[in-house]
Amino acid sequence: QKEVEQDPGPLSVPEGAIVSLNCTYSNSAFQYFMWYRQYSRKGPELLMYTYSSGNKEDGRFTAQVDKSSKYISLFIRDSQPSDSATYLCAMRPNFGNEKLTFGTGTRLTIIP
Amino acid sequence: SQTIHQWPATLVQPVGSPLSLECTVEGTSNPNLYWYRQAAGRGLQLLFYSVGIGQISSEVPQNLSASRPQDRQFILSSKKLLLSDSGFYLCAWSVGQKGNSPLHFGNGTRLTVT
Numbered sequence: 001q002k003e004v005e006q007d008p009g010p011l012s013v014p015e016g017a018i019v020s021l022n023c024t025y026s027n028s029a030f031q032y033f034m035w036y037r038q039y040s041r042k043g044p045e046l047l048m049y050t051y052s053s054g055n056k057e058d059g060r061f062t063a064q065v066d067k068s069s070k071y072i073s074l075f076i077r078d079s080q081p082s083d084s085a086t087y088l089c090a091m092r093p094n095f096g097n098e099k100l101t102f103g104t105g106t107r108l109t110i111i112p
Numbered sequence: 113s114q115t116i117h118q119w120p121a122t123l124v125q126p127v128g129s130p131l132s133l134e135c136t137v138e139g140t141s142n143p144n145l146y147w148y149r150q151a152a153g154r155g156l157q158l159l160f161y162s163v164g165i166g167q168i169s170s171e172v173p174q175n176l177s178a179s180r181p182q183d184r185q186f187i188l189s190s191k192k193l194l195l196s197d198s199g200f201y202l203c204a205w206s207v208g209q210k211g212n213s214p215l216h217f218g219n220g221t222r223l224t225v226t
Contacts, residue, residue: 034214043118043202043217044156088156090215099171100215104155 003027006103014111019076023089023103031094033065035074038086079110114139118203118218125225131190133221135203143205145186147178150200198225
């Protein structure tokens with residue numbers, strides 16, 4: 001079993017819809033959670049960064065962490081064609097310089 | 113603000129040829145530096161990371177090596193490329209020694225070994 005599981009998609013939704021992207025994990029030591037957006041042939045871009053459980057909102061994006069269920073989500077409201085990209089979740093423990101563990105990414109297409 | 117530069121953006125090299133990919137970071141001191149490889153459907157694989165000049169940790173035994181000759185410069189090398197070295201190589205940086213610092217990536221180098 002992988003430490004981080006992420007549905008690869010592809011996921012296609014109409015413009016304006018709410019998008020829900022999810023990751024599950026098995027390591028209870030993970031404390032920091034990140035979402036990256038990656039456009040084709042570009043490097044991942046940090047979207048959201050949260051610590052422990054709870055919600056964090058930034059514009060149309062909301063990151064949600066449920067540590068009891070070992071489940072994190074990224075919600076995109078009023079989705080736009082420019083949101084079409086691959087979304088990667090990543091997480092790490094709260095000690096030392098432990099490496100990030102990434103999901104394999106979900107490919108999202110917003111249909112105009 | 114901090115920026116990261118990676119070059120070249122694309123590279124086609126024959127099997128057995130050497131490789132040198134360079135990454136530099138601006139706007140921060142003593143960053144942690146990372147080399148990742150991304151293969152389709154397999155996610156990001158950490159290859160090397162460095163917490164300071166001359167300090168390199170290898171995550172995966174392979175045909176590649178890394179060096180950090182200056183504080184904000186990270187180089188990925190190979191003496192003889194293999195077909196299996198093809199992929200998308202990403203450099204990243206972070207600061208601090210605890211988990212509360214996200215990684216920031218460059219735009220990558222797409223390497224094709226023929």
